[in-house]
Amino acid sequence: MSALLVPAGRGQHHHQGRETRLAPITPQAYRAFLASEAGTALGAGFLQCPSWAQVKEGWRAQLLGWGQDPESGRLRGVALVLLRQFPGTRKFFAYLPEGPVADWADPDIDGWLTPLLDHLRAAGAFAVRIGPSPAYRRWNAALLKSVTGPGRRLTDVLASEVDPLGTAVGDRLRARGWRRCGDGGAGDDADAQPRHVFHVPLAGRTADDLWAGLNQEWRRNVRRAQKAGVEVVVGSAAELPEFYRLLRITEERDGFRLGRTLSYYERQYAALNAEEPGRMKLYLARHEGEILAAHTMITVGRRVWYQTGASADHRREVRPSNALQWRMLLDAHALGADMYDMRGVPSTLDPDERAYGLLRWKLGTGGHVVETLGEWERPLAGTANHTLYRAFQAYLARR
Template sequence: MFTLIASPDTTSWDSDLARLPSPHILQTSSWADFKQSHHWQPLYVYDNNLRLPVLVLKRRLSPLSTSILYVPRGPALDWTNPASAPVLAELLSFLTHNLTPRHDAVLVKVECEARFDNQPIESIFRTSHFAPSSLHPQFKKTMWIDLRPKEDEILNTFHQKTRYNIRLAERKGVDIKDETSDQALRLFYDLHLSTGARGHFPVRSFVYYEQLWKSLLSVDRAKLFLAWHQGDLLGGVFLFAFADRVYYQYGASGETKRDFMPNHLLQWHSMCWAKQEGFKIYDMVGLPEEPDPHDPFYGVWRFKQGFQGETKNFIGAMDCFPSAGSRKLWNALYPLSKRWLWHIRHDVFF
């Protein structure tokens, strides 16, 4: 039976989460603490029998008292096990019949890692009055690199051109450094900002990245690598880490010495570090839904394809509106909130 916990022990919460079949960093207490500083209220839902923690994030829709409820990358169930279906059904019932009226929610959004073709899970969502969303805060597709084989075996699975580019960067003398200073984070952010401008994707304020960095670094769940060559900053990666998975969350690349292929070496260095630390999965975090050459992420898609990992295609966000009126209210307020956040705070809603 699911219940709401007022103030859980964070160590127990994260250890219970880590032992589950599909734990995600967006379900951790550290992510909850961080999002709380960005206008989300964490609601800690827990099943004592299954020792199953589920982080639900609540956000008010100003200026009204209404809110939305969002479950990012949860629950952490074994989506290949038929026994997960009734557990999901019970959770969805708790969200819609207990939390929704209590928090005056006009929308419940659940974004788990079940496969897109998992018919039993899709059926549970449908019978619980959830439908596929048109708004997915997280990518529906990603790519996982299996870190369990030996390093040379992992390298040999990459595309020939990717292996060549890694060796080229090494021959050119590109140096990958493990960074922990605030100054290094600022250098990464400035380069990430220019990367976003070239790729036409939004980049949040530096304050957001700084708070995120400090929040996750304090519990050893963040890593920053920068690529240098003779004093020139060429690129960087901002990684998340939790349980058995490392996430390539943010990347940055410059125009200087691009032909030295620093980003290929950055990825390989990150994978080797993750493997040495005992992680089993390197999550590339995001592939475009369709590899359209006009998609802003098409270049990223081509780059990631070179590592030839296993493509994961998830079911995506599922939405439940308590009434037709709540749907209309959300459709009216969300665009306004989205524009206001970007222009005033340089932030995005989710």
């Protein structure tokens, strides 16, 4: 499937002897590329879908596409760019959450990034942040269960696997003046998106394989939920207020704060499902007529994400969250997904830290922790932009 570029005069780069153009594209062309074989192979995340621009308030959005040949108009990659205006100026901070959707294995990284930087500079951006998709390191569940201890963190443990592509992309970005967020000492907290995520591979596995991959505690808890009569159903927008009520309870109990409002989730649910029906689903676990847990799931191409989970403080012994996750895993598998992404996990391996409980729970599914490349920033050329970038970093630190 091909998509047509909207003509633009900026953002050209010669790629292996052919001209590479970057230009604004329509939402229809963008979605067509994501649904194409080429787009699916690049594995776009939901944060790079056009609908995400409608979720984020306070940002302007641009949809961009890379094409090789202006005559054929065939796209090679796309990007959702969010632009936030720096207070008191006409300049913007450009953010590509978990993007761009590009071929990061292409050794000619300049063929992708140079047109992007040229376009953003012309659009008034003083700095840009990207989130390259390749993984950096992986740790399997069995390894991490064996190395817990006081004060231990993921970085203390030799990875089960180091991704050569992720390593190469990191080296290429550094050589071009990009800085990995957090390398100055703030750690992965400097990333807007989780640097450490948890993946359960689905490709080539049967439902029986997934069940065997759960640890004994998980299998026992799923059976307990089934025996207790926990019912798992797919809800609708009407249940989002109940999901949000449970989320506030969960935040209080587990000591975190996402900072989201009910209207945020309502906007997200409406925008993603308007783009593609069923893209975002709300799963509910009911027991004796009461909703005890609610989790959201997002699907794009052959990837499925468990995004946000919430549960009540009472009747936890019937294990509604385990029942929900098992159903969501099975549904993701039935959809033909290659990967079930359980999103962020903490980097602590200390059982005495409260945050470790989330990692322990996800480890029980038998997947693995992935350290992504994280987010990378650079100011755009010009003394004024560098000055504004330093001011912007100070502004974010105060916030």
